[in-house]
Amino acid sequence: xxxxEEMLLNVGPQHPSTHGVFRLILKIDGETIKEAKPVxxxxxxxxxxxxxxxxxxxxxxxxxxxxYVSAMTNNYVIxxxxxxxxxxxVPERAEYLRVMAMELGRVSSHLLWWGTFVLDLGATSPxxxxxxxREMILNLLNELSGARLTFNYMRVGGVKWDAPEGxxxxxxxxxxxxxxxxxxxxxxxxxxxxFLNRVKGIGKYSKxxxxxxxxxxxxxxxxxxxxxxxxxxxxxxYDRFDFDVPTREEGDVLSRYHVRFAEIEESLKxxxxxxxxxxxxxxxxxxxxxxxKAPKGEAFVRIESPRGEIGCYIASDGKKEPYRxxxxxxxxxxxxxxxxxxxxxxxxxxxxxxxxxxxILGEVDG
Numbered sequence: 001x002x003x004x005e006e007m008l009l010n011v012g013p014q015h016p017s018t019h020g021v022f023r024l025i026l027k028i029d030g031e032t033i034k035e036a037k038p039v040x041x042x043x044x045x046x047x048x049x050x051x052x053x054x055x056x057x058x059x060x061x062x063x064x065x066x067x068y069v070s071a072m073t074n075n076y077v078i079x080x081x082x083x084x085x086x087x088x089x090v091p092e093r094a095e096y097l098r099v100m101a102m103e104l105g106r107v108s109s110h111l112l113w114w115g116t117f118v119l120d121l122g123a124t125s126p127x128x129x130x131x132x133x134r135e136m137i138l139n140l141l142n143e144l145s146g147a148r149l150t151f152n153y154m155r156v157g158g159v160k161w162d163a164p165e166g167x168x169x170x171x172x173x174x175x176x177x178x179x180x181x182x183x184x185x186x187x188x189x190x191x192x193x194x195f196l197n198r199v200k201g202i203g204k205y206s207k208x209x210x211x212x213x214x215x216x217x218x219x220x221x222x223x224x225x226x227x228x229x230x231x232x233x234x235x236x237x238y239d240r241f242d243f244d245v246p247t248r249e250e251g252d253v254l255s256r257y258h259v260r261f262a263e264i265e266e267s268l269k270x271x272x273x274x275x276x277x278x279x280x281x282x283x284x285x286x287x288x289x290x291x292x293k294a295p296k297g298e299a300f301v302r303i304e305s306p307r308g309e310i311g312c313y314i315a316s317d318g319k320k321e322p323y324r325x326x327x328x329x330x331x332x333x334x335x336x337x338x339x340x341x342x343x344x345x346x347x348x349x350x351x352x353x354x355x356x357x358x359x360i361l362g363e364v365d366g
Contacts (some may be wrong), residue, residue: 006034007349009149013042017351020361024338025355026347033350036342038335043365050256051325056082056156056292058307059325064150066329067363070105071099072141073305075154077327080235081301081312082156093282094158097238100171100274101121101144101153103267107178108137109306110260117257117355118189121198127190133181136174156292157212172275175268182264190261193270199253203341203353206236206251213337216330218263219357221247229304239276243269253356260358271310293320307331307358331363 009026011019015311021042025266026364027035038238047066051059056078063074083090090098115130138148143164145153153160189195221228228245230238246262249253294316302311334357341353 004027007276007278011350013039016116017355019116019359022359022361022364024350026342026350028347028365031270031346031348032349033342036339036350038338040335040361041366045362045366047366048325048327051322053321055320056317056322058293059322059353060154061150061152063327064152065232065362066327066366067305067307067310067331067343067360068149069360070102070109070306071149072101072105072150072153073310074100075151076236077301077303077305077310077312077337079154079156080303081299081314082294084301085297085299085316086288086292088157088286088288089159090235090236090286091283093162093279094284094286094341096278097144097159097163097284098154098170099182099236099238099241100271101141101151101159103270104137104140104171105262106142106306108134108266110199111137113260113306113358114185114257115177117358118195120351120355121195123189123195125164126185129181129185129188130364133178136177140167140170140174143170148234155285157244157288158283162284168275168278175272175275178268179265183192183263186261186293190257196254198348198352199257199356201250202349203356204250204252205337207232209337209340210251213235213353214333215308215337216333217304217306217333218259219308219337220246222259223247225248228311233302235301235303238270241270241273256356256358258334272362293318294322305330308334326332327366329366331359331361332366335364 006029009028011024013021013023023039025037047062058341063078064071111130111134115127118126131211141149145151207225210220210223224247226245226247230243243266246259297316298315300313302309311328313326314322317323
């Protein structure tokens with residue numbers, strides 16, 4: 001018999017497969033993981049504390065840096081919280097622009113996840129294809145906001161400015177193109193025997209486990225839980241759109257893969273309805289004071305980001321800066337189940353399991 005002894009192994013915080021500056025301290029016996037301890041905080045920016053000295057509009061650029069892969073969603077949640085406190089009614093045209101920006105961001109986020117996840121497993125080509133389509137989305141969002149990653153586009157009461165002429169038509173043209181590419185992605189990867197051997201039945205957990213660990217987004221819906229805040233607690237104008245909430249029952253890495261691809265299809269449905277319903281004219285921001293002062297009190301709102309449920313809590317004492325600001329960041333909560341999933345697994349499965357969680361470290365570290 002080959003004799004082995006336990007040893008400690010550091011994974012990260014610089015390795016590409018940790019998807020950012022994330023560190024795992026593993027106790028291993030041979031290639032079997034006995035214990036996994038996540039270590040976070042390398043990317044800590046102190047966003048919530050800094051916000052206490054910033055006006056509400058000044059906080060929006062900081063939200064771009066939390067989940068920098070889908071910054072529009074973070075822009076929205078802080079604006080939505082302030083609008084809820086102030087009772088602001090957002091113009092219809094602005095709401096459509098917001099939804100289009102967020103759903104384009106959702107597709108872009110899932111593309112980046114797919115490319116890097118399959119790269120973790122040893123395939124190079126999918127990353128190039130994913131970035132090809134993601135580049136088209138970034139170009140659209142660049143035209144809309146003037147930036148390519150940290151958009152800073154949304155404002156309390158609406159959006160920074162209207163869409164440029166012809167932008168909505170470009171979104172309309174992108175939808176059938178993206179649908180065709182998704183078919184190609186499935187042909188390239190989804191049925192591949194090597195890929196299936198790496199992800200099927202790996203990293204399984206039950207619906208009860210998912211709820212106990214406060215998982216959300218695809219990490220929850222892969223267990224059969226049909227929960228999406230866009231459907232269950234509609235915000236903005238999501239109640240106007242016909243779309244489904246994709247779920248799977250298996251709760252493994254492959255099910256999370258399928259849920260995210262199905263969500264791309266549903267986002268394209270929403271975008272299609274947006275461009276058809278888009279108002280021909282109208283304001284893109286409500287009449288709000290230049291210096292925004294939320295009334296005394298507190299509010300909590302939550303929305304569906306590509307990674308799950310992101311919440312924003314604001315406590316106000318009536319000044320132009322919040323007394324207290326707190327974000328509920330889905331990546332932080334989704335990461336909690338990782339030690340349970342890794343116990344008894346091999347190091348090679350670690351990479352697939354971690355990649356399937358889809359964490360953004362700016363969101364984990366706060």
